[in-house]
Amino acid sequence: MGVKLSRTFVLxxxxxxxxxxxxxxxxxxxxxxxxxxxxxxADFNNAVKDxxxxxxxxxxxxxxxxxxLIYHAVYxxxxxxxxxxxxxxxxxPRNWFYLIQRITGMILFFFITFHVLNFRFGLIPGLNTxxxxxxxxxxxxxxxxxxxxxxxxxxxxxxxAATVWHLANGIWLFMVDWGITIGERAQxxxxxxxxxxxxxxxxxxxxxxxxxxxxxxxLGGIL
Amino acid sequence: xxxxxxxxxxxxxxxxxxxxxxxxxxxxxxxxxYWEVFELPYRPNLNIISCLMEIQKNPVTxxxxxxxxxxWQMNCxxxxxxxxxxxxxxxxxxxxxALIDNLEQPIKxxxxxxxxxxxxxxxxxxxxxxxxxxxxxxxELDGTHDLGPGPRMxxxxxxxxxxxxxxxxxxxxxxxxxxxxxxNYIGPQAIAQVRLFNMHPSGKMTRDERLEGIMGxxxxxxxxxxxxxVKACPMGIPLTRAIYEENRETVVHGxxxxxxx
Ligand code: HEM
Ligand code: SF4
Ligand code: SF4
Ligand code: FES
Numbered sequence: 001m002g003v004k005l006s007r008t009f010v011l012x013x014x015x016x017x018x019x020x021x022x023x024x025x026x027x028x029x030x031x032x033x034x035x036x037x038x039x040x041x042a043d044f045n046n047a048v049k050d051x052x053x054x055x056x057x058x059x060x061x062x063x064x065x066x067x068x069l070i071y072h073a074v075y076x077x078x079x080x081x082x083x084x085x086x087x088x089x090x091x092x093p094r095n096w097f098y099l100i101q102r103i104t105g106m107i108l109f110f111f112i113t114f115h116v117l118n119f120r121f122g123l124i125p126g127l128n129t130x131x132x133x134x135x136x137x138x139x140x141x142x143x144x145x146x147x148x149x150x151x152x153x154x155x156x157x158x159x160x161a162a163t164v165w166h167l168a169n170g171i172w173l174f175m176v177d178w179g180i181t182i183g184e185r186a187q188x189x190x191x192x193x194x195x196x197x198x199x200x201x202x203x204x205x206x207x208x209x210x211x212x213x214x215x216x217x218x219l220g221g222i223l
Numbered sequence: 224x225x226x227x228x229x230x231x232x233x234x235x236x237x238x239x240x241x242x243x244x245x246x247x248x249x250x251x252x253x254x255x256x257y258w259e260v261f262e263l264p265y266r267p268n269l270n271i272i273s274c275l276m277e278i279q280k281n282p283v284t285x286x287x288x289x290x291x292x293x294x295w296q297m298n299c300x301x302x303x304x305x306x307x308x309x310x311x312x313x314x315x316x317x318x319x320x321a322l323i324d325n326l327e328q329p330i331k332x333x334x335x336x337x338x339x340x341x342x343x344x345x346x347x348x349x350x351x352x353x354x355x356x357x358x359x360x361x362x363e364l365d366g367t368h369d370l371g372p373g374p375r376m377x378x379x380x381x382x383x384x385x386x387x388x389x390x391x392x393x394x395x396x397x398x399x400x401x402x403x404x405x406x407n408y409i410g411p412q413a414i415a416q417v418r419l420f421n422m423h424p425s426g427k428m429t430r431d432e433r434l435e436g437i438m439g440x441x442x443x444x445x446x447x448x449x450x451x452x453v454k455a456c457p458m459g460i461p462l463t464r465a466i467y468e469e470n471r472e473t474v475v476h477g478x479x480x481x482x483x484x
């Protein structure tokens with residue numbers, strides 16, 4: 001017995017899986033670390049330092065983030081090329097989500113490239129030339145200085161919103177693609193759950209970004 | 224819109240004097256497409272086929288130029304066979320059940336775009352038949368001897384299988400699918416038939432052959448979950464349910480099948 005696996009089948013399943021694990025898990029970790037900024041620069045800088053002291057950090061970063069990210073991003077663009085959107089003739093919510101998943105994917109491609117070169121590597125001359133990862137003691141200040149430039153802050157807001165949408169809808173997609181969600185009612189209920197998850201994640205992500213320009217984030221001084 | 228609201232709208236509307244129909248035509252498979260406009264007197268309860276028959280009787284365009292009679296396919300005239308499917312005002316549906324009174328004028332008729340266009344509104348949908356062969360959409364039975372009564376199925380399963388069995392291979396789901404183009408994807412129609420036969424107690428015995436049929440380069444993973452198929456299907460077949468059931472089967476028996484070996 002045994003069913004033959006085709007190349008496309010394996011590549012698609014890897015694409016779907018990589019979106020959740022490791023990329024989705026990483027995004028949660030990323031927002032968690034960013035949220036450390038809510039309690040002040042020192043806490044955030046320590047969190048950055050802790051991350052850099054993870055054993056085998058080089059392999060964790062390459063195998064757990066860079067390779068899956070590049071794979072998911074490049075194959076995601078290939079999948080996007082295959083789409084023949086027809087949203088005006090068939091204007092249903094799921095058909096819009098289908099299109100938005102591809103548009104946010106393209107936004108993410110440019111945003112993540114910029115974001116990684118900017119903060120991880122410090123390779124954007126004229127904006128930032130210091131790697132946040134390698135200078136944990138300056139981490140908060142580097143981000144804070146950039147976020148005070150309004151166009152940069154807007155770019156980050158768009159990036160965060162696109163990522164959250166892509167992941168929240170992506171979890172729903174993963175559940176149907178792997179045969180976890182099946183019936184119409186289950187599709188609807190998991191849809192609501194993903195919307196709720198997305199709203200919370202969006203607020204957490206935005207609040208963490210605001211914490212770099214306003215002490216304590218949106219609710220600073222209240223909580 | 225509720226039936227009541229539709230009736231309300233209809234009774235309030237002044238009936239038009241004429242029906243204007245734009246047809247996207249093609250003389251033969253290799254020649255380019257072109258539009259022609261026809262106009263005919265309005266009658267209540269006209270449908271697209273009756274309009275096409277009128278035009279066929281007297282093939283003169285709205286500007287008064289004589290032309291060739293437009294070609295289309297039809298058979299049952301009661302939305303059962305699927306052969307008369309075409310794109311009406313941008314959406315794939317059966318022309319025999321498309322009432323003029325419910326359509327916005329001018330009415331635009333086009334052949335389906337996802338299949339080779341033979342002539343005028345006629346397309347060659349043999350890819351759908353090829354896909355049925357690719358997925359072994361039948362139950363294997365050897366010999367003509369009496370096998371006795373078949374195994375029993377519970378009512379819920381019978382109901383679900385009945386809904387998949389109503390597929391008339393019309394192609395609306397494929398026309399509406401943003402992932403289906405040039406035969407690159409086996410599509411929801413064939414996947415629903417895999418579900419139909421994998422649910423059958425005797426059909427189950429050749430389950431893996433069907434799974435292999437939907438796990439190739441053109442397989443089930445090409446679905447992008449736009450879910451237009453289930454909205455476009457005139458038979459109300461729960462296509463996304465079938466796709467997700469088969470996602471589960473391909474994951475359990477295909478991807479993780481080696482764990483049992
Ligand atoms: C960097 C550029 C990216 C591109 C171009 C991209 C593109 C895509 C595309 C086109 C899909 C739909 C696939 C399909 O319907 O078959 C998709 C799905 C998905 N993406 Fe991304 N993506 C990117 C980044 C990310 C990131 C950073 C994450 C994690 C936060 C992520 C998580 C997901 C998830 C969970 C899915 C659902 C998988 C499924 O269909 O089952 N993606 N991506
Ligand atoms: S759910 Fe899949 S098969 Fe159905 S229209 Fe969308 S992409 Fe096509
Ligand atoms: S599944 Fe529905 S839309 Fe698709 S071919 Fe069958 S009857 Fe037509
Ligand atoms: S002629 Fe059979 S469905 Fe229209």
